[in-house]
Amino acid sequence: MKKVSNPIDEILGRYKPARREDLIPILQEIQEKEGFISEQAIIRVGNHMKLSTTKIYGLATFYDQFRFKPKGLLHLVVCNGTACYLNGAGAILKKIREELGIEPGETTRDGRFSYDVVTCMGGCSNGPLILVAGEFLTGVKPEDITSILGSLKKNTTSENI
Amino acid sequence: MMFSITVNGRKVLADKGETILSALNRNGIKIPTLCGMKEFTPTGACRLCVVEVEGRERLITACSHPVEEWMNIHTHSPRVLKARKTIIELLLARHPDECLYCVSNLNCELQKLAQELNILERRIRGRKTKIRLDQSGHSVVRELSKCILCSRCVRVCEEIVTVTALDFVNRGQKTHIGTSMDRDFNFTSCINCGQCINVCPTGALHEKQHIAEVQEYLSNKAYQKVVQYSPSVPSTIAQMLGIKPSRDPESMLNGILRKMGFDKIFLTGFGTDILVEELSDRLEKKIKNGETGSLYISACPAWVKYYEQSVNDLPGELSTLKTPQQIMGAIIKSHYAPAAGLKPQEIYSVSVTPCTAMKFEAARESMTTRGICDVDAVLTVRELAKMIKLYGIDAVETEGEQADEPASLKSSAAVIAEVSGGLAEAVMRYTSLKLSGNDPGRKPFKSLRGTSSFREAEPEIQGRKIRVAVVDGLAGFAKLKEQISSGKQYDLVEVMVCPGGCVNGGGMPAPASKEEIRNRARLAYQNEETDPVQMPSASPAIFNFYLKEVKQNAKNPAGKLLHTSFVKRDVLL
The missing domain is CATH 3.30.70.20 (Alpha-Beta Plaits)
Incomplete structure (x- = not known):
């Protein structure tokens, strides 16, 4: 039988077992590789660290950087930092939530969209900002959201999913 | 070293190294706490124990701050009271x-x-x-x-x-x-x-409350209502109802349960006696055959689930015997029922225990016979106390009554089995009695009693040393594993998940201090010393009913009745 090496085991192999201080770097590496932290990943990390999965999940949910569901094909990063917030990021987030029917960190059922909220992306003078597919959309207005999502949708065929 | 500090304008003695809270409590000053628990490191999370210390700009938490000599403390100043009130608001x-x-x-x-x-x-x-x-x-x-x-x-x-x-x-x-x-x-x-x-x-x-369900069945004439209770239940109920200790709590509880509408009352302690009898049979065989590996007692249902989900590398076996409650449950539905001319489904079987895991235990698939639960509902001591009030029963005016045959009696082995270490002690004494013909007494097992989370003893039976280990609360389990991996071998291992044993179970009235748990254990051991029936074999219920009807019954063998099976559990550890 062909032995398939698991990317998570490969990451864990580089860390000594049962060292609590390695937990966050390990989770970061897994997220980088897999795009999210799966239940399987948490179980494996728990075995490696000799830690209860509850503790790992509790710690990981404390940080905004970790997500527990796979990203959508199109991942939006919406800025809600001070400047963007003052320029109306709140209304934009509300609109996105309405249009997609999901909360930050979640993914739509068809796997097309997901979004996260961050506190600053360094484009404060051009806010509100949305980062999608490597491009920054600047000065976004709530009424633009429908057409933005619509054109994004058109550009992704169902084969991509 | 004691020194004096000023609290609310008075001089008060404090000990070096203790917290402000402990100094205040010792001197009769009450400070409210919410997150604090005795015997735990303070976290200072709820902030309710804040006090004002002169020279400090902010209020400080009494639970986590060490007391110092220069301190002039105000425990109930307007500022402090306002802060506490705001926290609760x-x-x-x-x-x-x-x-x-x-x-x-x-x-x-x-x-x-x-x-x-x-x-x-x-x-x-x-x-x-x-x-x-x-x-x-x-x-x-x-x-x-x-x-x-x-x-x-x-x-x-x-x-x-x-x-x-x-x-x-x-x-x-x-x-x-x-x-x-x-x-x-x-x-x-x-x-x-x-x-x-x-x-x-x-x-x-x-x-998960079973009160409403039990209530419904109690008024249903189509069923015979049967109840069993653990040895520690009567004294706890008496304490909760404020009954004088001079009364015999067990006969009083029987009277109360009859008033509530239960038709038959049995003792879970009889099930414990059967468990001791069967366990010592197993141990006897093990000693005679010279088997290695430990025999883990399966009387704690929380431990059984822990074993199923987390233990996979220990030498030895988990005893397949059911817990006392389930042994009684099986006997009620498959022996008592036909003897009373009833079908198993015409009996509603309730158990009262100091344990919450017994609720889980009773719902296991292996605890059913042809789709019928051996025990239908499990009440904690707290729930029973509530029900007694619900039914308006005046315990003081309730006359004492006897429990019902065939399970109206128990030996004192069943009483100490509810204290951590007690069951192992009872099994060892009984095995020794059966093998050598004389009772070794309590002395060889003294080291099994106590409060540390891991205890062991090496009593000798007929020239062979038997190694017994007691894990008192799962914190001691790590110690057991350590001992085993360092090459030690144990013949008999008792594990109780709740520290102190069932007397500190999750269904007991909360909260119990360590002192109180020790008192409950002391009470059980005292009862044991004065009890004339110390061995299961001396209990009439055992030799009149169990040996004749269950053990030597070829038609209805004891195997399925007393033994259960385990499952591998796929849970997130």
């Missing part, structure tokens, strides 16, 4: 305000503090915590909206039970006590011990 701002419909009504620390701090109006309005009711487990129910995030359950589950099924999930406003992947309880590593229930200051954690 802020907690109440998010609280569901359902006190009248809450299990913990009149038994809630938050409610008590609101009353003590004279909170009479809703000054702060907040968004209510989202309602989430998790009753997926058989034993523990979580109501997250009532949680005040004191973290007592998290600390107990991690430090005492060592299962760590609970932790803080998310951050800030979204923080809540959750499980791994925020799953419901039945998917988690929770072993149903109920220690978290005993420390919860509100109604956020409580047992």
Whole structure:
């Protein structure tokens, strides 16, 4: 039988077992590789660290950087930092939530969209900002959201999913 | 070294190294606390124990701050009282305000503090915590909206039970006590011990109540209602109802249960006697055949689940014998029922125990016979006390009565079996009696009694040393594993998940201090010393019923009746 090496085991192999201080770097590496932290990943990390999965999940949910569901094909990063917030990021987030029917960190059922909220992306003078597919959309207005999502949708065929 | 400090204008003696709180408590000054638990490291999370110390700009938490010689403390100044009141008001701002419909009504620390701090109006309005009711487990129910995030359950589950099924999930406003992947309880590593229930200051954690169900059946004439109770139940109920210790609590409880409408009353202790009898048979065989590997006693249902989900590398076997409650349950439905001319499904069988995991135990598939549960409902001691009040029974005016045949008697082995180490002691004494013909007495097992989380003894039976280990609370399990991996071998191992044993079970009235648990254990040992029937074989119930009807019954062999099977559990550890 062909032995398939698991990317998570490969990451864990580089860390000594049962060292609590390695937990966050390990989770970061897994997220980088897999795009999210799966239940399987948490179980494996728990075995490696000799830690209860509850503790790992509790710690990981404390940080905004970790997500527990796979990203959508199109991942939006919406800025809600001070400047963007003052320029109306709140209304934009509300609109996105309405249009997609999901909360930050979640993914739509068809796997097309997901979004996260961050506190600053360094484009404060051009806010509100949305980062999608490597491009920054600047000065976004709530009424633009429908057409933005619509054109994004058109550009992704169902084969991509 | 003692020195004096000033508290509220008076000189008070304090000890070097202790906390402000402990110095104040010793001198008769009460300070409210919510997150604090005795014998735990303080966290200072709830801030309710704040006091004013002159020379310090901010209020400081008494529970976590060491007392110092220069201190001039004000414990109830206007500033302090206002701070405490505000803390409770802020907690109440998010609280569901359902006190009248809450299990913990009149038994809630938050409610008590609101009353003590004279909170009479809703000054702060907040968004209510989202309602989430998790009753997926058989034993523990979580109501997250009532949680005040004191973290007592998290600390107990991690430090005492060592299962760590609970932790803080998310951050800030979204923080809540959750499980791994925020799953419901039945998917988690929770072993149903109920220690978290005993420390919860509100109604956020409580047992899954069977009161309504039992109530319904009690008034149903189509069933015969049968109840069994554990040895520690009568004295605890007497204590909860404020009955003088001079009365015999057991006969009183029998009278109460009859008044409530139970037709037959049996003792779970008889089941314990059978367990001791069977376990010592097994041990005898083991000694005679010279088998190696440990025999793990399976009398604690929380330990059984822990074994199923987490133990895979220990030499030896988990005894397949059922717990005393389930042994009694099986006997009631498959021996008592035909003898009384009843079908098993015409009996409604209730058990009262100090344990919450027994609720889970009774619902296991291996605890049913042809689709019928051996035990239909399990009440904790707390629930029974509530029901006695519900039925308006005056315990003082209730005459003492006898329990019913065939399970009306128990030996004192069953009494000490509810204390950690007691069951191992009883099994060893009995085995020794059977093998050598004389009772070795209590002396060789002295080291099995005590409060440390891991204890061992090496009594000698007929020239062979038998090694016995007692794990008192799962914190001692690590020690056992350590000993085993260092090459030690044990013949008999008893594990009790609750520290102190069943007398500190998750269904007992909360909260119990270490001193109180020790007293309960002392009481059990005292009873044992004065009991004329110390060995199961001396109990008439055993030789009249068990040996004739069960053990030597070829038609209905004891195998399936007394033994169970285990499953591999796929839970998030």
